[in-house]
Amino acid sequence: MKPPTTATPRRGSAGRHTAGVRAQDSAPADPLVVRPVRRGDLAQVIAIDATVTGLEKRDYWRSVYRRYGDSGHVERQFLVAHARERVVGFVIGEVRDWEFGSPPCGWVFAIDVKPDCRQAGIGTRLLDAICASFRLAGVRKVRTMLGRDNTLILSFFRSQGMMAGPFIPLEMDLGT
Amino acid sequence: MKLQKNTSLALYSVLEFAADPNRHISAAEIADKYGVSSHHLAKVLSELARAGVVESVRGVGGGYRFAGNARRLTLMDIIRTFEDLSPAAADRRESGELTPVGMALGAVLSEIDEIAKATFSSLTLATMLRLIERQQCNQAGSRTRVPNPRDSDRESRRGAKPRPGA
Numbered sequence: 001m002k003p004p005t006t007a008t009p010r011r012g013s014a015g016r017h018t019a020g021v022r023a024q025d026s027a028p029a030d031p032l033v034v035r036p037v038r039r040g041d042l043a044q045v046i047a048i049d050a051t052v053t054g055l056e057k058r059d060y061w062r063s064v065y066r067r068y069g070d071s072g073h074v075e076r077q078f079l080v081a082h083a084r085e086r087v088v089g090f091v092i093g094e095v096r097d098w099e100f101g102s103p104p105c106g107w108v109f110a111i112d113v114k115p116d117c118r119q120a121g122i123g124t125r126l127l128d129a130i131c132a133s134f135r136l137a138g139v140r141k142v143r144t145m146l147g148r149d150n151t152l153i154l155s156f157f158r159s160q161g162m163m164a165g166p167f168i169p170l171e172m173d174l175g176t
Numbered sequence: 177m178k179l180q181k182n183t184s185l186a187l188y189s190v191l192e193f194a195a196d197p198n199r200h201i202s203a204a205e206i207a208d209k210y211g212v213s214s215h216h217l218a219k220v221l222s223e224l225a226r227a228g229v230v231e232s233v234r235g236v237g238g239g240y241r242f243a244g245n246a247r248r249l250t251l252m253d254i255i256r257t258f259e260d261l262s263p264a265a266a267d268r269r270e271s272g273e274l275t276p277v278g279m280a281l282g283a284v285l286s287e288i289d290e291i292a293k294a295t296f297s298s299l300t301l302a303t304m305l306r307l308i309e310r311q312q313c314n315q316a317g318s319r320t321r322v323p324n325p326r327d328s329d330r331e332s333r334r335g336a337k338p339r340p341g342a
Contacts, residue, residue: 148290154298155250161306164295 032122034129037069037078037090044087045080048114068092077133081113081122089113091126095137100167105141106134111153127160145169177292183258185212185220190254191308193230193242194301202239220258227257246305252296261293 037045042065050056068078075095080087093108108130113122131142143165146153179187189206193199203221207214221240224230231243255261263286272278 148294151250151294151297154294155300155303158298159300159303159306 032081032083032088032125034079034081034125037065037080039065039070041080041082041087041090042069045090048087048090048112051115052112064092068094074133074137077130079126079129079133081126083117087114088117089122089126091130093130093134093142095134095139102167103141104139105143106131106137106139108142108144111156123156124160143167177261177289179255180259182216182220182223183255185210185217186224186254186258187251189217189221189240190224190229190242190244190249191301191304193240194244194246194249195305195308197242197246200233200237200239200241205239223257224254229254229257244301246301249301250297251299251301251304252293255296 042061046056046058046061049061065078068076073094077094078092079090081089090110090112091108092110093106095104095106096102097104108127111123111126113126134142142162144157144162146157148154188210192201192206192209203218204214207217221230221232225232225240229242229244229249230240232238232240270278273282
């Protein structure tokens with residue numbers, strides 16, 4: 001299954017999820033550390049994304065790093081899972097205030113785990129960590145949005161306790 | 177999306193089996209729990225066995241037991257075994273469905289169906305078992321926290337003295 005291509009995280013959207021949490025046989029043994037991304041991690045993050053989506057998007061990832069990885073804002077989180085001296089997954093999200101009429105809540109934009117490291121609870125650890133950051137930022141709700149056909153990641157978020165929220169995404173073609 | 181009775185029975189049954197994969201459960205036990213005929217349920221279970229979701233166990237204590245992977249099987253996988261979800265062929269549609277009004281309504285109903293399918297496809301049996309467990313906890317919690325007012329009325333009428341610390 002090929003996941004959707006990247007959509008740049010931006011205000012008012014929560015668009016990007018790549019295949020995150022699936023079978024593996026060679027998961028790294030603990031200790032697994034989830035920590036804020038560092039500049040030196042970026043190449044590995046780009047590689048994971050390129051492996052999963054089939055597209056390498058260096059410029060996009062540099063802008064994501066500037067906005068989320070190097071922001072110094074507790075409301076913006078770019079975390080990586082690190083084991084055996086390599087990045088094995090990442091999660092990105094931020095707290096949004098009053099968008100769509102909603103009180104402040106956390107949005108998860110992207111979560112991804114290296115394909116050969118899946119099914120080891122790394123996605124769960126990443127989501128737990130970003131939720132903990134959102135709690136520290138004072139919010140009590142986390143949301144995400146993804147394609148209906150992305151059943152793998154939908155199932156992952158469901159397995160973490162997420163249910164359908166009160167919003168319905170709508171769209172239309174703008175024509176030429 | 178309206179599920180047929182057989183589909184609902186299949187979902188009830190599969191979740192019963194998946195909750196305790198090592199236990200053999202008879203059709204009669206599930207039929208009794210959900211108030212349906214054993215005969216009817218037997219047909220559903222045999223279809224599930226054909227699909228490899230459960231396997232029959234013969235002999236004393238026989239019945240069926242779960243044979244699938246609860247972390248992989250979704251509600252949609254079970255539903256597909258019992259429902260034909262492909263859109264109706266044009267020659268089988270009612271004439272009203274081919275009018276602009278009918279087609280517009282069809283587009284809205286199709287949108288609802290697509291969301292329903294995505295929801296069913298995203299829920300594995302393992303996730304459902306956790307939801308069921310949560311429901312059970314909620315029910316147990318509400319029984320503990322919220323006393324039935326009728327009970328206290330009955331106690332007052334009986335003239336029961338309040339217990340110390342109650």
